[in-house]
Amino acid sequence: MPKRLIKKIKGLISGNAGKTSVRVIPRGQHHFPEEDIGRSVYSVLDGLTDAGYEAYLVGGSIRDGLIGMHPKDFDIATSATPEQIKAVFSRNCRLIGRRFRLAHVRFGREIIEVATFRASHGKAEENANHSSQSEEGMLLRDNVFGTLDEDAIRRDFTANALYYRHTDGAVLDFVNGYEDIQHQTLRLIGDPEQRYREDPVRMLRAVRFAAKLDFTIEPRTAAPIIQLSELLGLIPAARLFEEVLKLFLSGHAQAVWPLLVQYDLARWLFPLSSPDSNDEPGMQRMIEIALRNTDNRLAEGKPVTPAFLLAVLLWGPLQKEWRKAQEDGMHAAPALQKAIQKVINKQAQHTSIPKRFGLPMREIWELQGRLAMRSVKRCEGLIQNPRFRAAYDMLLLREEAGETEAGLGEWWTQYQEADQSERTKMCQSLGGGKKPRRRRYNKSRRNNTPNA
Structure with a gap:
């Protein structure tokens, strides 16, 4: 993809055409809880940077930390390819995935997920073996590697596209994600319809994040969901079940269900249970109470x-x-x-x-x-x-x-x-105790007994 086109895309995404430079929020100007980063995470970051590669914390851990939550799962993005990651951590590294190839670095029971910077899918034309899409536009394979700024552009939501640089504690923002977090806004990067077609599960992620973070889904991001909800029918049932677990076991299930109903997603996950089909007395109330109790x-x-x-x-x-x-x-x-x-x-x-x-x-x-x-x-x-x-x-x-x-x-x-x-x-007292045994008579003996 030509550099000038990448610049144009960045400008459109950020809402400021021509503004392509990264925003750097130095340590001291943000409130990311660095003390929550574990020793194993630092070991991976240091191992990659010492080997000459770029490495950053990225995604949900940065988002959660910036809004005052204590992040638990730390994902790492790096310029190293999966094979290069494995070379650095040969003893405790395993490469997984075909659709999205990444590395798992293990420290006992703890697993640190490490992904290589991805590029926009237009770049896939240079190597068709690493990216493919279905007729509906859904990504079947996404292993086109790129640079840090390209990786930021191809992530799903702006709030998930912030990078923490452990060497100086700065947070890097290419897509105005920091500002969206301050305004509690969930916004897709790029054209919403195209991004949902690439991966329909993003519609479920939008609902899950909105419920978990108490964010508002930005109108342009929300607009295509009802129309495109049927695309969930293209997702394998096993993958949808994993998404159901994330939706209902994240601690915010009571807020999730009304959003699933509102955006017409419930009937693609539980078609027999959505309000339009499950009108049995008390059923929706049962669901509400169960999710609250969960x-x-x-x-x-x-x-x-x-x-x-x-x-x-x-x-x-x-x-x-x-x-x-x-x-x-x-x-x-x-x-x-x-x-x-x-x-x-x-x-x-x-x-x-x-x-x-x-x-x-x-x-x-x-x-x-x-x-x-x-x-x-x-x-x-x-x-x-x-x-x-x-x-x-x-x-x-x-x-x-x-x-x-x-x-x-x-x-x-x-x-x-x-x-x-x-x-x-x-x-x-209910009549459920032992009943006295009834005497059974032998009919033949009774008939043969002589009269007195």
């Missing part, structure tokens, strides 16, 4: 399982299919199994559900009915079930959302707190 648990450092979230998100569609199967003449138990399989199959066409989450999700669903069938023996068996706690939590959630009558959840709460004798009395 955020609270993550904030408290408690574990969260995707299986529970999936069980909630798909509970409404399951109820519809289960009711339909019973209306067609099936008994409740086989109807439930048929409904479960049908919902899972439909959902898997959009976002895959790995078995490690799909099987627990099924068990949580199946236990909802069993929790209502209380007897001494049943209750003791249920409370020992490894999925009991998740099923119990879902029962409480259903009652809070008004999806089912209240009372059963409180009963199980008291049951868990009771001792063994009290548990037995609780079940027997």
